[in-house]
Amino acid sequence: GESVGLHLPTLSVQEGDNSIINCAYSNSASDYFIWYKQESGKGPQFIIDIRSNMDKRQGQRVTVLLNKTVKHLSLQIAATQPGDSAVYFCAENIGYGGATNKLIFGTGTLLAVQP
Amino acid sequence: DAGVTQSPTHLIKTRGQQVTLRCSPISGHKSVSWYQQVLGQGPQFIFQYYEKEERGRGNFPDRFSARQFPNYSSELNVNALLLGDSALYLCASSLDQPLAKNIQYFGAGTRLSVL
Numbered sequence: 001g002e003s004v005g006l007h008l009p010t011l012s013v014q015e016g017d018n019s020i021i022n023c024a025y026s027n028s029a030s031d032y033f034i035w036y037k038q039e040s041g042k043g044p045q046f047i048i049d050i051r052s053n054m055d056k057r058q059g060q061r062v063t064v065l066l067n068k069t070v071k072h073l074s075l076q077i078a079a080t081q082p083g084d085s086a087v088y089f090c091a092e093n094i095g096y097g098g099a100t101n102k103l104i105f106g107t108g109t110l111l112a113v114q115p
Numbered sequence: 116d117a118g119v120t121q122s123p124t125h126l127i128k129t130r131g132q133q134v135t136l137r138c139s140p141i142s143g144h145k146s147v148s149w150y151q152q153v154l155g156q157g158p159q160f161i162f163q164y165y166e167k168e169e170r171g172r173g174n175f176p177d178r179f180s181a182r183q184f185p186n187y188s189s190e191l192n193v194n195a196l197l198l199g200d201s202a203l204y205l206c207a208s209s210l211d212q213p214l215a216k217n218i219q220y221f222g223a224g225t226r227l228s229v230l
Contacts, residue, residue, distance in 0.1 A: 034218070043119070043205050043221035044158065089157050101146060101209060101217045102171050105157030 012112045019077040021109045023090035028071060032093040034103070035064060035075045039086045047075070047088075077111075085113045117142070119208050119222035127228045128196050136191045136225045140208030146170075147189040148219060149181055152203040164189055165211050193227075201229045 013019050025033070031052035036044035048059045050066050050073075057064050063076040073090050087108040094102045120139045128134050140147050146165045150158035160173040164183035183189045187208075193200055203226050207219035 036221075041223070043207075043223045046218055046220060049218065091157075101148070101163060101211060101219065102160045102173070103148075103150075103158070103207075103219060104160070105150075107155070107157050 009107070010110045010112065012114060013080050015080060015082060015113055015115050017080055019075075019080045019084070019111060019113075021075045021077075021088050021090075021111065023073040023075075023106055025071050025073065025090070025092050027092060027094070027104070028068075030092045030094065033064070033066065033073055034091045034093060035062075035073075036089045036091060036105075037084075037086045038089065038108070044089060080111075080113050082113050082115060085111055087111070119206055119220055121204075121206050121222040121225050123225060124223065125226045125228075127230065129230050130196055130198060132196050132229075133192065133194045134196060134227060136193075136204050136206075136227070138189045138191070138206030138208075138222060140187050140189075140206075141220055144208035144210055144220075145187055146209045146211035146217065147183055147187065148207045148209070149189070149191045150205040150207065150221075151175070152205055152224070154202070158205055161191070196229045198229050201227060203227075 034049040035047040038044045050057045091103040148163040149161040152158040162181045163171040167183045178194045203224040205224045207221045209217040
């Protein structure tokens, strides 16, 4: 069935270090992926996205890598800050460009930044 | 500009009751999607609406229904509430332009507790 899962449920890093959050997806037909950040008491916040015709995309302090061969995504956060502490979800966009625009989320990774 | 707004923020109901949750999308967004997020898990797709029509439905029972109004706002209704319906209900809106990635932006959610 459809599923997007994460390898590490909890990641603890020191402030200033780089963080890497991993995600595996199962639908080989998926062609659009998004990373969301969810802080306590808030809805998911868009971080960065990537289409399947790319293998890397960079934003401000964040980079997403896509390996379609092994159906794997990763989110890299440079110089992690206390404000980065949150749960991070990767999501697979089913129906991208079509009639239905549906996100399939994994269970999330809790990123805890130690001062 | 205001983001996606949801009301109420919190709600307590008892088993068997009915509930209506409301969502106002970002100005200019024509598509609204609803997700259920159980504690400790990623959001699960319930519905997508576009131009007042249902475009997609997730694996939820018929007790769940929704509608979209001419101003693109939306309501989610849940009848005959069960304890397992306790969750954070998230609304997301997107532009939903054809053949384009349509980033979904989320509201803060409505926390529903069924006792």
